Structure formats: structure tokens, C-alpha cells
Amino acid sequence: MLHINDLTFRIEGRPLFEQATLAVTKGAKVGLVGRNGTGKSTLFNIIKGALSPDDGSVNLRKGARLGAVDQEVPSGPESLMETVLAADKERNALMREAETATDPMRISDIYTRLSDIDAYTAESRAGSILSGLGFSAEDQQKPCSEFSGGWRMRVALAAMLFASPDLLLLDEPTNYLDVEGSVWLESHIRNYPGTAFIVSHDRDFLNAAVTHIAHLRDKKLFSYTGDYDRFEKQLREQQRQSMSLRAKQDDERKHLESFVNRFKAKASKAKQAQSRVKRLEKMKPVATIINDPIPPIDLPSPEKSLSPPIVRFDDVSLGYDEDTTILDHLDVYVDFDDRIGILGRNGEGKSTFAKGILGMLSPKSGFIKRHKKLKIGYFAQHEI
Template structure:
């Protein structure tokens, strides 16, 4: 088990964890929660051994492997599938050694171990993980260097999951995922066979994938059994009991102090008064758990409500290259107070659609009609890079109110969450959540009629996400959102639009229905990355289908050749004179290894036949 005994951790003079003890049993799936900046990621560093504790100890079973998401995304010419496969260090080392090993005894050990760790099924397992995280079969054979940083971080996550460590540490893994990838990850973690601790502010993940909640609050670690919803109930009860206890103690202190004050000068009562002074000194103060109220998020009310529809899109084609539109024949409308959530895997065109609606992209064909004087507030997480790191929130607001008096500028800065000294803090010193709040305030500064929110919850903690949901529901105008946070969508959206297959359609089910669809066997997770048959030229479609199949055939042929080489080496070893009488244990290992290699050879041959058959169909 993972044992943290009386640990204290201090960073730059600040005590983050104070004399806490927690025991996490093997196989537990733990959600690690707490406000931003309290020290959750710091504890991960300590568990990995990258950071010493000030006092106390952290111990793990001696053979446990710890796995966590790499800080830097993988890059370079290697294919995605190979990057993931190499994450299993033992398998990779054994396979490399198997290519050069000549000693019969060592060959037997290697092949027996490969059978034990099910090494021959590894490519299929790696491909399934990559597919779940949004990579098509064709994508999996492409070099890492062809993908953006966000997609390469998904590859890093896939590699971590594939390595299946005894202790899996994940720090906000959904920040790089769309809703579809998040739903897959929830299901994967819920069935993870070993110990996992995940830092997350995603309520649905914490209700779906974990069976314990580790809470870090004011330096203390507390482990609760159950999901996040159960944790909230238990914590509310604890707060109520502690508040009652604190009140009783305060009343008792007041009574004792009154006795001391009244009788300390009287000789006849001096002994009793002194006794009560000692009682006061021994009485350990109980502090009621005071809820740290989250700062409110508000959106300014539009000056004028417009007549519906505020946007009408009729038979529109849009994208970045007229020869290759991202979306085709899109027809839709947005009314005054709509709450619309966009669903669909990354790459399908959600960002293209919101840019069209925000008037940042012009259509190639069709017509977009906008209400007169329509104003749109547009928030996208990548806009963090556009903030001036050496300016303060006050400076950003002042640029939007150049002629306003100082008091009004300060008032508006406070209204978006940066009152007093916080308004003068440089952006580079703000946390991720504070930067997101600043961006939300700037995006909606001029009271737009419609707000577009593209992944607004990244870096927001659970309470801030709840505040955002409340702000959306209080806003009288239209809201269009793209988010991997199910809680936000379920709390706010009354319409679901699916962006897939180069178009936009209304989805009649709810998110539970959509989750079942995403996780269902054979559901096309990656259709967005390949052009639909009905809109692409037949020859291009055939080429697109043949390319990944050619790679799959080549990989199967290489695997067949490799396994045949292993079998040949084993046969040479088994042919040694008197091996069964001289060393029956080694002979048994070699026989077991040969049986495992033959089984792997059959699977590789079946894969080759299947891919070859599909290639012939695609070519025909």
C-alpha cells in the first residue's frame, strides 16, 4: 500500500501539507481534490521521490512501478503506435534482446517472460488506447512531429496508460481531451486494475471513475470513501458537526474565563480559579471548517435584447481552404436565449463553427444572416497566450476604458474578480484559474448579446466551475459552449449539436445517451479525421483507405518474420543433444516459449490475412 505517515511538505517557506497521515490500499481509485494552489501537484512530486518531505515518510511496496504523465510531449519521427509501445520498458528491452540472444537458456527465459506479460497482444492494446483518445488507424502510423502539442500530450497520456504502472498518478488528464476522449478516459479509469490517484476538477469523472476522495484543505489530507458526491455529503456533515463542537467549546471557554475573571482576586476562590486557568490552557482549540467562498463570476447584461433569430446559417460551406472545406451544407439558427453545447471529437470542426458564428471566418458559399447590432463575446483557452504577461488585470481593463476615471476602472477590474491589490498583480504571477477568470471578464466586457465559450473550464477548480455554470444560467443572452466538462453541459445546455462528418446536426438524446454511443463497440471515434465517402472523390477515398492498410500489412509481415526467427532459435536450442534429460527445466521453458511464439505467429498471420483482404476490397 501507499503509506504517508505524519508528512509535512514546505515549498519556498510555505507549509503546504502539515503533519498528515493517509493510507491508500492497493487497487484503490482515488480522486485527489482541493482548491488550486493548495499543493496537490507538489504531493505527486513527493510520492515520485522528486521532492523530499520536511518530516514524516512516504513508503510504497518495493516493486511498485510509478507512472505519471510526462511533462513534455513526445516529438520526433517515430510513429504514435511505436511511441506508446516503447512505454512498456520491460517488453521493449526483452524484444530487443530477443533479436540478438544466442544462449538457449536465455532465449527460453525471454520468451517465457514475453508470454507471461502478454507481449504479443501489446500492439492491439496500444492501438485501442490511442483510438479511445481520438487517433484513427491512419494517425497511429504517422510521426509524432506531425501533430500539435495538445495532440502529442494525448500520445503521452496513451503511453502512460499503456505502461499500466502499479501506481498511476494523473494530474488533470482531461485538460488535453475533448468530451469524447474524456468519456473514454472515465471508463478506462473506472476499470483500471491497479492503484490510481487522479487530480481532477471534473465532477463526472470523480463520480464515475473513483471509489475514494483524497481532500487537501488547509494543509491537512483527509481520505473519504465513495465518489465525489458522497464526499460532498460527508464533508457537509463534518462541517456541521465541527461547527457545533466549536460553538460548544467557545461557550465553555467563555464560562471558564468568566469564573476566572470574577474570582481570581478572592483568596477563598484562588485555587478554583487557578484550576480553571489550567483547564483553559489544556483545552485544544477546535476550529470550525470555514468554507472558502469562491469568487462569483458574472456576465454583464446586454443593453438591448435582439429579435430572434440572432444568427441564421443557410447552406454554408466554411473552412480554411476553399478546395477542402471543414464544414459543408450547414443550416442552423441561434435564438436570443439559446444554450447550445457542441459535441464531436477534436478535429471535426467545432472551432471552425464557433469562428463562423463569431464572424471570425467567412463562408465559402451559402449565407449567414446576423441580427442588426449583434455583439459576440468569444472566449478560447488559447487566448491566454495573448495576455500581456508584464501587465496587470487593471492595465488590461484600462486599455478598454482609456478615457474613464480611475474609480470606474478600478470598479470594473473588481467586477471581473480582481479587486484591491489583486488588480495590480502581474499576469505572469496569476494562476491558470485566475488567467481564465481575467479572459472571461475581458471577453464579455462590452455586454455581448451572445457568448461563445471554447473549453472555459481548463484550470478552473470545482467551485469555480460551479460559479461559471451559475453565471451562464443567469445570463439573459445566448451561450454556445464547447467543453469536456459534463457537469457544465448538463447544468447549462438545453440543446446539443453534433459536429461530425463535415456537418452539424441536432442531437435528440441526452449526455448519457451520447456517452453510450461514444463507448459502444464499433462507434466511429475518428471519422472526423477522414473525409466522408459521399463527399470525397472515389479514388481519393480508396487511397485513404489503402494507406493505413498497407502499413498494417507491412507491420504484420515484419512481426511474422520476427516470430519465425524466434521459433528458429528455439528449435535450435531444443535440438541440442540430451537437453530433455540433461536440463528438463530448461527444455520445459523452451517448449512453453515455442507454444507462446506459435500462438503469436497465428495471430500475426490472421492480422495479415485480414488486412490483405481489406486492402484488396479497397483497391477493387
């Protein structure tokens, strides 16, 4: 489906890829991983044709259709359903032609093709995709302009999935999805009839969705069969083997150098010493696989523990105006050493709950009690 052959690409003279090679077979679901800055998004731009390689080639199977989420998300008056349906350009063109065609043979061909591409189930399929990504049946009839940027990204993703290209390019698709949307996308990708190439830092998503891993390191691409966990095991074993070979080579090098230094001046040993010099010259260093460094995150500890509860909600209702209640009848008790994850669909009040804890939002009813010595650190979703 996709062949990357001896790809070389430089940015301001600095090589990002050097003779990188990868073959992606038809139907494979490939996760592209590597530390930040190694060129994952750049590689996608080269595949899409937005950037040109300095050397080598990127070849898509002849006639194959490539799909990627547009940078320009839909924001017009068209409904979500209309936007997604518009992504199937062949269906739309055939439907328009059917309205004006007069030749009986051509009309027959049009309706045969419409049947072949399941054109008459299009709305049902589009609705299923939108529903999986979190849009209710009512939402699907609303204009795109009524939704925020994150939700519009979901519409763009839905449109691309509905178009069903032969090769999907997905760059961090779970960044704008909630848990339910991510789980749905995992299943959809796993069962997708085409090929998918996915950049993601979401380990669970990669474990659930992909059949192969492409690891970008040392300016090259390395292919592994299996999910992310299996890739990690294979990589650790490769690291162990490379370190072992490197140690053996270092020992051999020291032994040869010692022999040469001891006997190079002796006529009786000169021939043997020269032979070992040649062996040293031919010895190629074993490349070792180094773990990608993970920068440490240092979270300071509180100066002292506080008596429980540090936060307490008693029958609390939260909302942004008199007519709208986002959260109702909340009873929450938080101890000093609790570690709490807040899960829920987008729009159901996770950030509203956090604002209630922070005091950025006053309760419409009930009361919120915070420990008098409580200090809160807050990192908002749009902080950066």
C-alpha cells in the same frame, strides 16, 4: 501501495505541507482535490522524486513501478503505434534479446516471459488505447510530428497507460481530452488493475473513476471513501459537526469566564474559580472546517434584448481553403436567451463554427446573418 508519512515541505520558508499523512492501498483509485495553490502538483512532484521533502517520507511499495505523463511529449518521426509500444521497456528488451540469444534455456525463458506479459497482444492493446483516446487506425500509423501539442499529450497518456505501471499519477488528464476521450478514460481507470492517484477539477470524471478522495486542506491530507459527491456530503457533515462543537465550546468558555470574573475575589469561591481557570487553560480550540472560497464571476448583462434570431446560418459550409470543408450544410437559429453547448470530437469543427459566428471565417456557401446590434464576447481556448 503508497505511504505518505508526516510530510513537511516548504517553499521559500512558507509551509505547503505540515506533517501530512496518507495511505493509498493497492488497487485504489484516489482523486486528489483541494483549492488551487494548496500543493497538489507539488505533491505529485515529491512522489515522483522531482522534489525532496523537508521532513517526513514518501514510500512506494518495494518493486512497484510508477507512471506519469512526461512533460516532453513525443514529437519525432516515429508513428503513434511505435511510440506507444516503446513504452513497454521490458517487452522491447526481451524482443531484442530474443533476436540474438543462442542459449536454448535462455531462449525458453525469454518466450515464457513474453507470454506471461501478453507481449503478443501488444499491438492490439496499444491500438485499443489509442482508439479510446480518439485516434483512428490510420492516425496510429502516422508520425507524431504531424499532430498538434494537445494530440501529442494524448499519445503520451496512451504510452503511459500501455506501460501499465503499478501506480498511475494523472495530473488533470481531461484537460486535453474531448467528451468521448474523457468517458473512455473514466472506464479505463475504473477497470485498471493497478492503483491510480488523480488530480482533477472534473467532478463528473471523479464521480465515475475514483473510489477514494484525498482532500488537501490546512497543509494536511484527509482521506474519504467514495466518489466526489459522497466526499462533499461527508465534508458538509464534518463542517456542521465542527461548527456545532465550536459553538458549544464558546458557550462553555463564556460560562467559565463569567464565573471566574464574578467569584475570583471571594475567598469562599476562590478554589472553585481557580479550578475553572485550569479548565479554561486546558481547553483546546475546536478546529472548524471552512469552505474553500469560490471567487465570483460577474458576467455583465446585455443592455437590452434583441429580436430573434440574433444569429442564423442558412445551408452554410465552412473551411479554411478551397479543397477542405470542415462543416457542411449548417442550418442554425440562435435566439437571444439561448444557452448552447457545442460538443464534438477534437478536430470536427467546434472552433471553426465559433469563427463562423464571429465573422472570422467567411462561409464557402450559404449565408450567415447576425443581428445588426449584436455584440459578441469571445474567449479563445488559448487566450491565456
